[in-house]
Amino acid sequence: MLETGRLARRAAVLPAASVTRGAVVIRPLGAQSRFSLRTRPATAEALGTVAGFTLALPINRMSTAGERTSLRLGPDEWLLIGPEAETDELAEAVSAEFGERVFSLVDVSHRNVGIEITGRNAAHVLNAGCPLDLAEAAFPVGMATRTVLGKAEIVLARTGVDAWRVECWRSFATYVHGFLGEGALDFVAVTG
Amino acid sequence: MLVITCPNCGDRPELEFRCGGEAHIARPQTPAELDDGQWGAFLFTRTNPKGVHAERWIHQHGCGRWFNALRDTVSDRLIATYPMGTPRPDAGAGAAPSSPASPTSQP
Numbered sequence A: 001m002l003e004t005g006r007l008a009r010r011a012a013v014l015p016a017a018s019v020t021r022g023a024v025v026i027r028p029l030g031a032q033s034r035f036s037l038r039t040r041p042a043t044a045e046a047l048g049t050v051a052g053f054t055l056a057l058p059i060n061r062m063s064t065a066g067e068r069t070s071l072r073l074g075p076d077e078w079l080l081i082g083p084e085a086e087t088d089e090l091a092e093a094v095s096a097e098f099g100e101r102v103f104s105l106v107d108v109s110h111r112n113v114g115i116e117i118t119g120r121n122a123a124h125v126l127n128a129g130c131p132l133d134l135a136e137a138a139f140p141v142g143m144a145t146r147t148v149l150g151k152a153e154i155v156l157a158r159t160g161v162d163a164w165r166v167e168c169w170r171s172f173a174t175y176v177h178g179f180l181g182e183g184a185l186d187f188v189a190v191t192g
Numbered sequence B: 001m002l003v004i005t006c007p008n009c010g011d012r013p014e015l016e017f018r019c020g021g022e023a024h025i026a027r028p029q030t031p032a033e034l035d036d037g038q039w040g041a042f043l044f045t046r047t048n049p050k051g052v053h054a055e056r057w058i059h060q061h062g063c064g065r066w067f068n069a070l071r072d073t074v075s076d077r078l079i080a081t082y083p084m085g086t087p088r089p090d091a092g093a094g095a096a097p098s099s100p101a102s103p104t105s106q107p
């Protein structure tokens, strides 16, 4: 099988520049390493953290320590996000810490694209295509979950009161990026 | 839009869910000993009640886990959700007389 280098396979699917619509800024995030981790809840509880990623979290919550973020998407599923340069090291470190325990770790770095959306009306822009209640009481800072945006599945994380991270599959990225940009048009002040 | 209570995630919009048909249908332990009629009944015969129905649902665009739900097929109201592997809860006094528990229900 043809082996191609990592850099060659990481061609950007979105423009690097951010889009500004009024107070809303939509910014494609750079390459990062990502892993889908599956293990039993009791195993995760016993370990607490692996390789700097916190596993002992309530379902639908996230935790960030330095450049390492873990998002608990379900009772037995975590999305781990770390620096791109440490992909191989992270996989080895997680595997080593699990040892003989049962787990599965899949490198999904290339599957996903991250988009940051910030600004006063960011939640309303997301609600153009996401059916969740995004008020702070229902979706506080630090919450993270899989959901939908329009016709695409996304992972949505609230990183600040007016700051969100959207993760979507690579082939949905242009759609999701375009959808957010369209949704934000509603919040551009009309002049003249 | 219906709001469905996922046992893991709480109240979520129905867009995130898919229904997987009737719940509590146990696969026969020894399929080789069944005749075609019995196997066909396992595969295709469902209670299809008018009233309270126990169903499997998956939180597809959420935690990704299966769970069971009691739904009234007349009103489309979801009465209760409960984890996979747990017995069907009593449908309660609100259940219509025309909706007895499925005779083929198994814990």
Ligand SMILES: [Zn+2]
Binding pocket: B006, B007, B008, B009, B010, B059, B062, B063, B064, B065
């Ligand atoms: Zn769920």
